[in-house]
Structure formats: C-alpha cells, structure tokens
Amino acid sequence: MLSKQQIKDINRLKQKKYRYQEGLFIVEGIKSIKDFLKSDYRLHTLYSTVDLFSTKDENCEIISEKDLARISSYKKPQVGLGVFRIMDEPMPKPSKLSLILSDINDPGNLGTLIRLCDWFGIRNIYCSKKTVDPYNPKVVQASMGSLSRVKLFYTDLKSLMKKQELPVYGAVMDGEPIYRKKLPENALLVIGNEANGIADELYPNIDHRISIPQFTSSHGAESLNAAMAGSILISEFRRRSFKG
Amino acid sequence: MLSKQQIKDINRLKQKKYRYQEGLFIVEGIKSIKDFLKSDYRLHTLYSTVDLFSTKDENCEIISEKDLARISSYKKPQVGLGVFRIMDEPMPKPSKLSLILSDINDPGNLGTLIRLCDWFGIRNIYCSKKTVDPYNPKVVQASMGSLSRVKLFYTDLKSLMKKQELPVYGAVMDGEPIYRKKLPENALLVIGNEANGIADELYPNIDHRISIPQFTSSHGAESLNAAMAGSILISEFRRRSFKG
CATH class of the missing domain: 3.30.1330.30 (Ribosomal protein L30/S12)
Known part of the structure; x- marks a missing residue:
C-alpha cells in the first residue's frame, strides 16, 4: 500500500x-x-x-x-x-535531418511530433526554451514510448541556428510549395508555435521558407496544426531519399 | 441568466x-x-x-x-x-477524392482529419457507423470550424465500397510504399481504427494496399496515428495533381 x-x-x-x-x-x-x-x-x-x-x-x-x-x-x-x-545528456551539434521546435505549446502536438521523428528516423529534436516540457505526462502519453528513443534538447535556438552549417528550412504560411522544392537529405526543419508560428528572432537564420499548398479557396481551414504540418513536411524530406 | x-x-x-x-x-x-x-x-x-x-x-x-x-x-x-x-443531408455518391474512415475512435483524430480534408479540398468523408460522432464536442473543437465546411456521412461502408467505381486505396502496415505509387486524382482513401486498422469486412474491396515507409529499425515507433497517417497520405494524393 x-x-x-x-x-x-x-x-x-x-x-x-x-x-x-x-x-x-x-x-x-x-x-x-x-x-x-x-x-x-x-x-x-x-x-x-x-x-x-x-x-x-x-x-x-x-x-x-x-x-x-x-x-x-x-x-x-x-x-x-x-x-x-530525467536524463541530462550533452547536446550534440545537428548533423543529420533534425527538427527544430519554436515554442510548441500543446503537449499532444509535441508528443505526436516525437512519435513522428521516431517513425522517420530523426534522432534529435531541438526545442526553444518556451516549448512544452517533454516530461509533461500528456507529452509522454502522446509520444507512445517514442520519447524513450528520440532525444530532445532545450536550448537557445537563435545561437544554435547561427552556429551550424546545415541549411535551415522554416514552415511558414507564405513559403515556396514544398512539393516542387529540392530538399537535401540533411537539414534543419523549423516548425513554429500553433498560434504565432516561428519566433521572429529566428527568421534571419531561415534559408528557405516552405509551405504546404492549400487546395481550397480562402474559405477553407486557416492552417494545419503543428503535428499535421510536421507529418507532411518530414515525409517530404524523407521521400526524396527513399530507396525502396 | x-x-x-x-x-x-x-x-x-x-x-x-x-x-x-x-x-x-x-x-x-x-x-x-x-x-x-x-x-x-x-x-x-x-x-x-x-x-x-x-x-x-x-x-x-x-x-x-x-x-x-x-x-x-x-x-x-x-x-x-x-x-x-444537426444537418441531415442525402448522401452523395463518391465522385472525387474522398476519405473513408473505418471505426475511428478518437475525437481528436476525427477532428484533425476533418480539418485536414478542409485544407486539401476534400468535401466528403464517409464513416463507418462505429466511427466517433462528428458532433461530439471534442471533435467539433479539434476540427476548428472545418466541420462547418466538410460533410460527413455515416453509412455501411461495405455496401458503399461495393457499389462505387473509383479505385479504393487502403492504408495498411504492409502495403506498397506510397512514395513510389502512381495515384489517380479521384479515389477513395480508407483509413482504419487506431488500434485495429481497417475492418476485416472491408478488405475484399480494397484495390491497392498502401503504406508510409518507416525509416527506423524495428525498434522504432510501431505506428503513426490515424491523423498523422491521414496527413501524409492525403498530401501524397494531392501533390501529384499540384499545379503551382
């Protein structure tokens, strides 16, 4: 008892x-x-x-x-x-395809994104310090065990992005259509907050602004949520190097 | 008061x-x-x-x-x-790209799928009678207004699928990789229950079994959730007819 x-x-x-x-x-x-x-x-x-x-x-x-x-x-x-x-590992420099999360608030979205990275073989997620805590019970639940395999590092994203060499792709509302875009195998993919998008201070370090084309008139959904957008964008990066 | x-x-x-x-x-x-x-x-x-x-x-x-x-x-x-x-409209025959939901349980997943259809211009969703109710407050909330634009029809999916002429694509664990697959503009895309997949009785009417390739070893995530899988698959159908 x-x-x-x-x-x-x-x-x-x-x-x-x-x-x-x-x-x-x-x-x-x-x-x-x-x-x-x-x-x-x-x-x-x-x-x-x-x-x-x-x-x-x-x-x-x-x-x-x-x-x-x-x-x-x-x-x-x-x-x-x-x-x-809780594990406290030293933060590795991004070297392969990595996810960058700018102030993701919703625990369900973060958990889903962790699960998604696990599926697509992305080992490291770099999060802004305002991103919801990965050990929040709702994040752990939504990640369905994937948190045990994917590593999250909470850091100052601005200095992280400045210091590294991989091209940076940011998901924005008015970017280039992802379907036609050439994408490298290794890159940083930045996904922003559910309501406000990517933090302003990170914009100068984004090399490529990308979007998921909308197939309805302006009367349709205003946006996809962070987890849906993440699913489609990560899949777009991976499909280009798919050998099967 | x-x-x-x-x-x-x-x-x-x-x-x-x-x-x-x-x-x-x-x-x-x-x-x-x-x-x-x-x-x-x-x-x-x-x-x-x-x-x-x-x-x-x-x-x-x-x-x-x-x-x-x-x-x-x-x-x-x-x-x-x-x-x-509540609206009770006569059910139209599927004619364009349509989503078929086999026993989706989770209100958040259904709401997200409705929002996704709204984004990608899919007007009709056909649901098995065991699929969660679209007017469940959590579905309405997760759909973020998209339920006002996308129509859902609850019906016997087996007879619906038998009677129609569009090719039927079913999302399964061991299907052909979606990335390499030729996809028509108009089709039925079947997504199954979160735990059990597509109902057994619907299998005979599936023409093409498709999958989202996994990029990790067998130790990775066991599956993507219905909303994530739906995001990627619908995007794959739409990207092929994208003119932009």
Whole structure:
C-alpha cells in the first residue's frame, strides 16, 4: 500500500517544477513503460498492480488498483506507472535531418511530433526554451514510448541556428510549395508555435521558407496544426531519399 | 441568466443520445462559431457574454461568464457557445477524392482529419457507423470550424465500397510504399481504427494496399496515428495533381 506521502510525491511529478527538483518523471501505459525499460532511461520505481514487467529488481512495487488510480493521470489506469530518472545528456551539434521546435505549446502536438521523428528516423529534436516540457505526462502519453528513443534538447535556438552549417528550412504560411522544392537529405526543419508560428528572432537564420499548398479557396481551414504540418513536411524530406 | 433547466438541457447535448433526440449540437470558440454562422448549419441559440457575433436575430442570449462556465466544455470558456441544428443531408455518391474512415475512435483524430480534408479540398468523408460522432464536442473543437465546411456521412461502408467505381486505396502496415505509387486524382482513401486498422469486412474491396515507409529499425515507433497517417497520405494524393 502506498502512504499518503508517497501518493503526494508521485502526484507532484505532474508539475514541471517538482519534476526537475526531483529529477524524475512519470510514464504510464504498458507499451510505453516497456519501451522506457528497454531504453537508456533509468528506472526509479515501478508501481504495478500485477507482476507484468519482470524487471527483477527491488525498484518494483506491487500496489492495489485503488492506489494506482490515486497516482495515475489516466481515467482508466493501465496496470502500471513507472517513475524514471530525467536524463541530462550533452547536446550534440545537428548533423543529420533534425527538427527544430519554436515554442510548441500543446503537449499532444509535441508528443505526436516525437512519435513522428521516431517513425522517420530523426534522432534529435531541438526545442526553444518556451516549448512544452517533454516530461509533461500528456507529452509522454502522446509520444507512445517514442520519447524513450528520440532525444530532445532545450536550448537557445537563435545561437544554435547561427552556429551550424546545415541549411535551415522554416514552415511558414507564405513559403515556396514544398512539393516542387529540392530538399537535401540533411537539414534543419523549423516548425513554429500553433498560434504565432516561428519566433521572429529566428527568421534571419531561415534559408528557405516552405509551405504546404492549400487546395481550397480562402474559405477553407486557416492552417494545419503543428503535428499535421510536421507529418507532411518530414515525409517530404524523407521521400526524396527513399530507396525502396 | 440561464435557468437550471436550460443549463441541464445544454449540458445534455454533450451526450450523443440527447444530441440526436434534440437534433442539436454545441460549438465553442469564437472562430468556430463564426464559421458555423457563415455555413449552411442553422443556429438554434447563441449564448454569449458579449455582443460579439452580430447575428442580429432573436436567437442570441447574453449571459454572464459564470453561466457560460456552467455550460462550456472548456476549462477557459471563450466568450460564447452556439447551439446549432444537426444537418441531415442525402448522401452523395463518391465522385472525387474522398476519405473513408473505418471505426475511428478518437475525437481528436476525427477532428484533425476533418480539418485536414478542409485544407486539401476534400468535401466528403464517409464513416463507418462505429466511427466517433462528428458532433461530439471534442471533435467539433479539434476540427476548428472545418466541420462547418466538410460533410460527413455515416453509412455501411461495405455496401458503399461495393457499389462505387473509383479505385479504393487502403492504408495498411504492409502495403506498397506510397512514395513510389502512381495515384489517380479521384479515389477513395480508407483509413482504419487506431488500434485495429481497417475492418476485416472491408478488405475484399480494397484495390491497392498502401503504406508510409518507416525509416527506423524495428525498434522504432510501431505506428503513426490515424491523423498523422491521414496527413501524409492525403498530401501524397494531392501533390501529384499540384499545379503551382
């Protein structure tokens, strides 16, 4: 059984402040927990209603379904909840196709973009410091385990973009149609905030402004969301080097 | 001020049963309400804290912010809530590029797919009867007003697919890579349920099985979600007829 203090400590990890104070974050869902157990992330404690994950170590605690409901963010908690240690890796210089996120706010969008990078073999995402925290439970949930494989680095994007040599492509409303554009295999792809687009200060470092053509009159949708735009743009980069 | 009965009646519209009993559904958000006011949908009542929408008719009721919070699904209600009449239009035969949804469950995915169709000029979506209701408040919210322009028809997909002449493309895990595939301008594109894919009974009517190539080893993401896959596939159909 979990003590009141334990329940409190775990629930606090749903807030960014406490996550970084403790260096811990929460993973839920069987598949996601298994993905994190297989990854470089280190387990702190696994709370589970059944002995499902065979971690074979002392960090595993069998708890009641009632207790799981008390610490879960899910309406229908799924067997287990893992508390893992936040990783703090040195930031590598962008060398291959990389995603740059300028102030992405929505946890669902960030989680989806992480999953997308995982599918398309993009290993590093560089985020502005205002981008939503990757260890936010909703981001972890939407990434469906992909956060265990894709690395996110929160940094000053302006200096990052200034210092590197790859061509920079920015997704904007009035850019060149992506379908006709020559795209290199390695580049930085910048996607902006859901409402305000790419931050003004990053514009001078964008070499190519690209857009997804709209196929309706001006009465149609005003924009695609960041995850949809990301899906199409990353796919456009990858299709050009596709050998199959 | 809203009476208790009014508040109850409006909140009931968050449930499918009552929506169809009353023939009414809820739209929130300034942009979405404006889109629906401009559309063929007929307004039943508009509840608003300020006279923002200039509907100039008797269906408008100015209410307090407190009352708006009592009827809103949003954590931060946005100025107004519109109650509109559900439309029941005769189902047209698919003639241009159309989307077919086999048991899409997630309201966010459906809303995103509607928005995507709006962007790419797809006017009709045909859904299996098990697909989530388009007037579900979360679908309406995720569609960002696009539901006012894109038509959804809930029907027996098997007989629909049997009877029509356009080629049918189904998104599956082990299909032909979409990047190399010749695609016609007009076709039916079938996207399946988030967990189970396209319903078994529809398989015999799929002419072309297509996939989005994965660029990682088997350790990567297991799948893209329905909205991401839809984004990429619809974009692939449209890019081939793009003149720009």
